[in-house]
Amino acid sequence: MLTLLVGKKLTKLVNDFIALLSRRGFDSPHLHQLRRIVMVAYWVHIPEVIGSIPISASIIMNYIKERCEKCVWYNLDTNLNCTRNFPRTKTTENCKIRMRKKAPWIDAFIKRKEPWQLESIKGWKAMDKKEKMEALDALVNKAKKKAEKKGSKVVIGKGSELPEEFLTIKQEQTGFPLLDSWSQGGFPSGGQISISGEPSVGKTSFALMMAGQYQRQGKVVAFVNYESVLDAKWAQKLGVDTDNLYLWEGEALEDGLDFIERATKESLVDLVIIDSLDAANPRGTLETKKGVEKDIDDDTMALKARAMSKWYPRVSFHFRSNNTTLILIGQHRTNLGGSIAFSSMSGGNARKYADLLYMKLSRIKHSSTSQFLEIGNESVAYKLKITVAKSKYKGLREGDMLETYFFFDRGFNIGFEYVTMALNNLIEDSPLTTTGTSTTYVNVDEEPISLRGSKPATIYAKLQEMGLLNELIDRISID
Numbered sequence: 001m002l003t004l005l006v007g008k009k010l011t012k013l014v015n016d017f018i019a020l021l022s023r024r025g026f027d028s029p030h031l032h033q034l035r036r037i038v039m040v041a042y043w044v045h046i047p048e049v050i051g052s053i054p055i056s057a058s059i060i061m062n063y064i065k066e067r068c069e070k071c072v073w074y075n076l077d078t079n080l081n082c083t084r085n086f087p088r089t090k091t092t093e094n095c096k097i098r099m100r101k102k103a104p105w106i107d108a109f110i111k112r113k114e115p116w117q118l119e120s121i122k123g124w125k126a127m128d129k130k131e132k133m134e135a136l137d138a139l140v141n142k143a144k145k146k147a148e149k150k151g152s153k154v155v156i157g158k159g160s161e162l163p164e165e166f167l168t169i170k171q172e173q174t175g176f177p178l179l180d181s182w183s184q185g186g187f188p189s190g191g192q193i194s195i196s197g198e199p200s201v202g203k204t205s206f207a208l209m210m211a212g213q214y215q216r217q218g219k220v221v222a223f224v225n226y227e228s229v230l231d232a233k234w235a236q237k238l239g240v241d242t243d244n245l246y247l248w249e250g251e252a253l254e255d256g257l258d259f260i261e262r263a264t265k266e267s268l269v270d271l272v273i274i275d276s277l278d279a280a281n282p283r284g285t286l287e288t289k290k291g292v293e294k295d296i297d298d299d300t301m302a303l304k305a306r307a308m309s310k311w312y313p314r315v316s317f318h319f320r321s322n323n324t325t326l327i328l329i330g331q332h333r334t335n336l337g338g339s340i341a342f343s344s345m346s347g348g349n350a351r352k353y354a355d356l357l358y359m360k361l362s363r364i365k366h367s368s369t370s371q372f373l374e375i376g377n378e379s380v381a382y383k384l385k386i387t388v389a390k391s392k393y394k395g396l397r398e399g400d401m402l403e404t405y406f407f408f409d410r411g412f413n414i415g416f417e418y419v420t421m422a423l424n425n426l427i428e429d430s431p432l433t434t435t436g437t438s439t440t441y442v443n444v445d446e447e448p449i450s451l452r453g454s455k456p457a458t459i460y461a462k463l464q465e466m467g468l469l470n471e472l473i474d475r476i477s478i479d
Contacts, residue, residue: 169188169392171186172187174187178412179417188325191319194345194355195358196332197332198361201362205238207329211235212238215239215240220269220271221244221273222247223247224273226256237409238411255283256274260315278346305346330347355390357390361385361387362385363383373407375460382405382406383405387401423439423459431475432472436454437454438450438451439453
């Protein structure tokens with residue numbers, strides 16, 4: 001005990017002496033080396049000289065060894081007492097260290113974690129697959145309860161336990177055979193479909209025909225009309241039940257987005273149409289936060305893109321969980337960035353990422369045939385091209401194109417589409433067949449009727465004149 005007390009006093013004395021020399025400008029690596037020599041000489045040789053009980057060196061060195069082994073800096077691989085190696089400051093004997101010259105000495109000892117603190121990690125690694133799955137199930141239930149307690153909705157669990165809408169992107173038939181065949185079963189639902197194109201190409205009519213199909217299935221449709229040009233009579237011709245169509249019109253973009261968000265969260269609508277995003281004005285373009293009206297020349301850069309970027313994360317989960325579809329109609333805007341001008345749709349990058357399907361509509365004005373479909377001497381439809389700009393579902397891929405006709409009196413024509421598909425051998429066991437120059441139709445009495453020609457417009461006109469078109473539609477629809 002006496003040796004231990006003397007050793008502590010000597011240690012303090014040597015440290016104070018070296019500190020004094022350092023303050024007077026004699027700081028050198030040799031001073032620290034001198035301290036180590038004095039300490040080792042005392043703890044090892046002095047006990048032997050004075051003949052005391054030889055416990056001083058062994059007790060102290062064992063204490064240092066045990067203390068170092070519990071330190072996080074202790075290197076188990078190389079069995080070193082300390083892995084710190086700061087120039088002129090490394091002291092293994094008392095675990096004191098300073099980070100820079102003339103800095104105060106600090107305790108370098110950092111206690112290692114006890115074994116029981118690592119049991120959970122080691123136990124997890126030692127689990128087999130079944131035990132891990134059971135533990136994970138318990139964790140999933142706990143996380144779900146915690147989220148629900150905070151008022152959040154979560155869908156979590158194994159694939160076999162999740163709702164179908166979270167395992168696959170559902171498809172909704174359009175009601176038009178050529179579109180359904182092209183898209184391999186219809187367009188996606190439970191997300192956003194964007195439609196853009198040049199003026200008067202049929203964007204709103206396309207969306208209204210989809211609305212009519214949803215209504216025929218007993219579903220609820222809402223129409224957010226920023227353009228304020230909805231023609232109810234034309235919508236009825238396209239198959240829309242305007243009496244049961246929920247129409248929203250307003251001035252500010254945010255008001256319409258708020259209506260859609262609330263209706264979608266409560267699962268009140270199955271289809272929402274926004275016509276159009278480019279016609280909507282963010283509230284920031286109309287007035288300031290204090291309600292002061294803005295002039296037309298005030299800077300309102302990227303307000304719409306920022307509003308959409310905030311809105312999409314708020315509704316995307318509810319679109320998917322409630323299987324609500326959003327059809328977003330956009331107008332083409334010319335971007336002049338870089339050396340090439342190109343057309344694009346507004347809404348920022350957030351809209352691009354949110355699209356399940358993005359289609360561009362355009363009229364075919366330059367082709368080997370006329371851009372109009374003529375029956376007799378009358379133009380009844382114009383040639384329309386649908387191009388897929390983006391697709392995140394299995395039915396269509398980016399770059400897919402469809403050329404069809406858009407009729408002036410009804411939009412897409414089911415009868416004409418059936419005739420076109422039958423002449424292109426897209427319908428199995430079709431009563432309408434062609435040999436290249438002539439066409440044969442087998443009526444319900446199994447009597448073949450020869451029709452001269454093989455072009456869809458020619459055969460469609462002849463079947464209509466002969467009163468056989470509705471019969472063909474009924475027979476193919478039943479099949």
